[in-house]
Amino acid sequence: MQPEELSRPTLASIAVAAGVSLPTVSKVVNGKLDVAPATRARVQRLLEEHNYVPVVRRRVEDLLVDVVFTALDSPWAVEILRGVTDVGLEVVVSPLSRRPGRDWVQSLLAGGRRGAIVVTPRLTPADQQALGRARLPVVVIDPVDMPGQDVPSVGATNWAGGLAATEHLVSLGHRRIAVVGGPEDYLCSRARIGGYRAALERAGLHVDASLVRHGDFRLDGGYDRARELLRLPDPPTAIFGGSDEQAFGIIEAARVSGLAVPDDLSVVGFDDLPMARWSSPPLTTVRQPLADMGRMAGRMLHRLIHGDALDTNRVELATHLVLRASTGAPRS
């Protein structure tokens, strides 16, 4: 350990140490070409030795951006992060502690952030207005409520995904098909259940209200709702799980009920998290391209930061059914 200097190095102090003028040091720091190689080398060495860092940061090049999660507790989060970091943004991860109002925007600007991506937020109309006025570009991923027209947002085709999942079960021969959605007021959950209903209606099947339940998108919600459904006098032969995590809970509920998946109960998830491949049996699920959604949000933010217009404020990326081993024909 070298002894610490009393004060941070400045261009002036480095200039003195190198025996050159201050502007010369400035040129070396900024990579200007009109400096003699020997001089440059000497100054460079001193800059490194003293660990010089300029006080004034040029903020034009760096694309520091906040990605705000309501909770950093889901495998969801990594997938989205992967996408956002892919497009050349420097990503600061932060939990959402405040409403996204004026204070929040000011703190972002003060921290040198060029924009923000907010994941699954619950934005009041007032919040949305605040973001609109902020002049700091913000893109929203999968908002809980329908976003205002002027809030750029990225989502997935949840309705189409719910439709595909349910049609798959119908095509296997299932007639008693249940669904466990997420919280009732979530936009994405309502859309998935909407797709479920549409598939049943198209197949000429009655929508039995007792087969439509709501969890919290987490494991326990799936487990508890599935236990209830399996205790019904006329239990379902298939359950659309609303999320992968809920589907895992449903599979576990089947196991403790002595039912085999898929022989006694078919289960479909939604998300296609990496561990959908890991479950036993591997999970049939609706793939939601989370990393692509992150990438798309990142690219939109990139454009906004550079003052370019967006083609559209609302993007929905396609979902598609991934067939694995958790679904099959019902026992005849």
Next chain:
Amino acid sequence: MQPEELSRPTLASIAVAAGVSLPTVSKVVNGKLDVAPATRARVQRLLEEHNYVPVVRRRVEDLLVDVVFTALDSPWAVEILRGVTDVGLEVVVSPLSRRPGRDWVQSLLAGGRRGAIVVTPRLTPADQQALGRARLPVVVIDPVDMPGQDVPSVGATNWAGGLAATEHLVSLGHRRIAVVGGPEDYLCSRARIGGYRAALERAGLHVDASLVRHGDFRLDGGYDRARELLRLPDPPTAIFGGSDEQAFGIIEAARVSGLAVPDDLSVVGFDDLPMARWSSPPLTTVRQPLADMGRMAGRMLHRLIHGDALDTNRVELATHLVLRASTGAPRS
């Protein structure tokens, strides 16, 4: 949308707009108290309207820190992130693209970073030297190789974990116990297998070299090694999986081989990722406190940033066995 101004607002331009002097605006920006309320309010409003951001950033308060992952593709990552963000650091997530040498350190300093946490890196002695010289505090989590004495690092008690997992299987009555480790040269994997050997020896059991295999810590490694093990003339009745992901692969290998877990094969993992609870059956595993490791690394970095000394450069957090449903007595 208001029309964009041609140039960014400065204290001077705001002062003109507000009809006050430049120093007064400076005081408002910096929260000094000697400004009349009415003046403050007027200036404040103009600052917000023009979205004023100072060119010179005070960097003393903000604790912007890089967390570097070799790959952002594991649920591992979120757990560690959760811990680091918990201790009041602002975390920039970045993939490791360069060797952690001088260029890397310079780019961190230029980006205003106050330090860095590097997760599971493979650090050559040269890299470690470079970090030592850098004067930028760096803490390492779970390095692949034995870290040098002067590199602050956080790990888990891998040997003790391997011991506990294997002793648990021995106590259930298993005698043919296999292990699937990670890559052979990984420090953490060697320690876990060391614990496995110690447990067998303590129980007076022979260590059969054909029951010690190496995967890549990923699902497929566990699956492939388990298929090999289960095809052995005298197959194991229990497998210590080396990581949760590998354990999931082992469970799946058992399923496709027509073996029930835990009745025909007991499986123990290592990590206790959130989805260890989600597997079917829920996974008995060795808990590695990833979020705590992140928190610890964050706190160490905090101290280093503030120039405080560390109590010790190497911290190992305790692992412990979590009993769930994937282990049981062997069929007699």
Next chain:
DNA sequence: CTGAAAGCGCTTACAG
């Protein structure tokens, strides 16, 4: 190539 000089955005005593 080098550096004296002007200038920019900002902060900080300090006089009123």
Next chain:
DNA sequence: CTGAAAGCGCTTACAG
């Protein structure tokens, strides 16, 4: 409370 003045860290023509 307010702001003229000095000063700090830096950049940018531009003269040599």
